[in-house]
Amino acid sequence: MIKGIKGVKDILPEETPRWRFIEETARRWAGRYGFQEVRIPIFEVTALFARSIGASTDIVEKEMYTFPDRDGTSLTLRPEGTAGTVRAFVEHNRASDPLPQKYYYLGPMFRHERPQAGRLRQFHQFGVEFFGTEDPRADVEVISLLWGLLSDLVLPDLTLEMNSLGSSTDRAAYLPVLVSFLKGRLNRLCANCQRRIETNPLRVLDCKVPECRAATEDAPELLSHISSEARQHFQQVLDGLAALGISHRLNPRLVRGLDYYCLTAFEITSSHLGAQNAVGAGGRYDGLVEALGGPKTPAVGFAVGLERVSLMLPDRSLPPGIPPVYVAAFGPEGGPAGIRLLEELRRAGISAVTDYRSTTLKAHLRQADRAGSRYTILLGDDEARRGSVVVRNMDTKAQSDVSFADISRSLLSQISPS
RNA sequence: GUGAGUGUAGCUCAGUUGGUUAGAGCGCCGGAUUGUGGAUCCGGAGGUCGCGGGUUCGAAACCCGUCACUCACCCCA
Structure with a gap:
């Protein structure tokens, strides 16, 4: 791998x-x-x-x-x-x-x-x-x-x-002062800091080792130079x-x-x-x-x-995300109708998902639940023949019939209540 | 570059002084009769035990090496 x-x-x-x-x-x-x-x-x-x-x-x-x-x-x-x-x-x-x-x-x-x-x-x-x-x-x-x-x-x-x-000229003037101070107490500094005197003396002042802190307690401050x-x-x-x-x-x-x-x-x-x-x-x-x-x-x-x-x-x-609408389409007539509905919802600007593996309503609802959807559209053969769908509110379990013509508009108003 | 710790299922981890076919929880898939999710119950899939070598009748476990990850040093955001 x-x-x-x-x-x-x-x-x-x-x-x-x-x-x-x-x-x-x-x-x-x-x-x-x-x-x-x-x-x-x-x-x-x-x-x-x-x-x-x-x-x-x-x-x-x-x-x-x-x-x-x-x-x-x-x-x-x-x-x-x-x-x-x-x-x-x-x-x-x-x-x-x-x-x-x-x-x-x-x-x-x-x-x-x-x-x-x-x-x-x-x-x-x-x-x-x-x-x-x-x-x-x-x-x-x-x-x-x-x-x-x-x-x-x-x-x-x-x-x-x-x-x-x-x-930069202030710093240039200060550095020798600091270095000579540090060299005066070389033996009280950690090994790291002894090396740092050459490479980056300012860093010695920032060392976390307590001994170094103590040794540099009264070091000359850049600020006063x-x-x-x-x-x-x-x-x-x-x-x-x-x-x-x-x-x-x-x-x-x-x-x-x-x-x-x-x-x-x-x-x-x-x-x-x-x-x-x-x-x-x-x-x-x-x-x-x-x-x-x-x-x-x-x-x-x-x-x-x-x-x-x-x-x-x-x-x-973090702001909460907007959950997608789930389309639960099944059956020889409901399935194809669901494909058309998905397309319509997406074109209307609604985030809509489904699961093509699910063939039963039960499996669809499980997927809808997992997708975190707030609304699921139930679309079986009965609905396809009738020309309407069932919109299920996943929190309240309330269901209502909505005709094909009204679905997008109806969902848009429910999703963005403002 | 240096040091320490950890590597077992998708995730989090058990696994006795070395002993049969390596386990759990969560997750995943399916089922609990005909069109209703989460809970419960049942079933299922999923693992070269990081990798290579060694010791041993026998290694996930012990030894050596190696790689990866994590934290820390250095330094920096």
Whole structure:
């Protein structure tokens, strides 16, 4: 038997209503904030991701699905959506059109990682990118959209965490200070963190090992090393959130994994997710458009992990589905009449099903019950001769005769009582 | 890439210190007289016990290997 690829999941019919609901809710919220959908390719030239995400990040170093095209060009399945969106923005000269511009995307992403709860090799993200303004109110708007969306879905125990990474020069100045502090207490850090001092010192501050926490208790904070402009920007973002009644927790240790972030960094976590507790995260990336060959264009955005949303989404958040009408046609005359009736109902816009294997009314009703139908149409030889059917309400068991001519109209009024 | 746990029917799982033909519940199909579902009762279909090797008179069980899944580390949404 050929099986699916590790970490790549089928979403079966039982699950698709839940996914559609999440996607529709995301689109609705994006629309409310004036974001428009962009559909970018699922694969791109590898260099795009190396340049934008950062050549020394884990994603680029070991998690990308990369393969040669027939002419040898290195291609990569997209590991995230920002790079492609920015590439499209630059390639189509969108910066020459009136700014700001607001895009959203929705779709699969690919990273070669060991699968785990809330983490797959093919996963899905919804993300937005707000181009063309460095105004902190844009940051607030994007966070407000993310918060509103997740709250609307009634996800449990959400926490918004905020930090500022400062400008890139702020970070460059801060890193040596941090590294020398960490080297001063090297022996108190876990093996992982000792390695991380070289690879990603900011991460040491985010380590979960208690000893590391204690050792870095009084570490110099990035937040107190950022420029006054950056500090002011951050304060305005926080004030803006407060004005909208969105509460947050300051997390000076919050670090974004991708190189392109600067200034505002945020993350929404939930305690209901296991180890991978971030549902959505984002920040500002003022230098990325320029880095990819476009004009200097500030931008803010976020991405949401849809699998993680799905894991947390309570069933009660889902709208009930519309059950189909079941046509129970049997007998030499009823059977053919049923086929014609099915066709008529479907053309009238009614979801109608039957089971061709069932030859008795009993078998049909069992199928109708299983299909979850609220109305079943009984159509045997008697009805076929009479020119009418019996409409059975499956909940109340009430039955009534309806003539062939009136069936569609009658059902439509009962199915959608509004 | 590293570590731990788990692999028996479509699903959830039993299966004694190794012993005859591998079980249950749910689900599925059919029946309980002539045209009425869910409940109950009865019957039926469905399994190379993940795969390969080894030990043994005998392996679902013990040993070795391998693969898959799950969770966690790393990292991230």
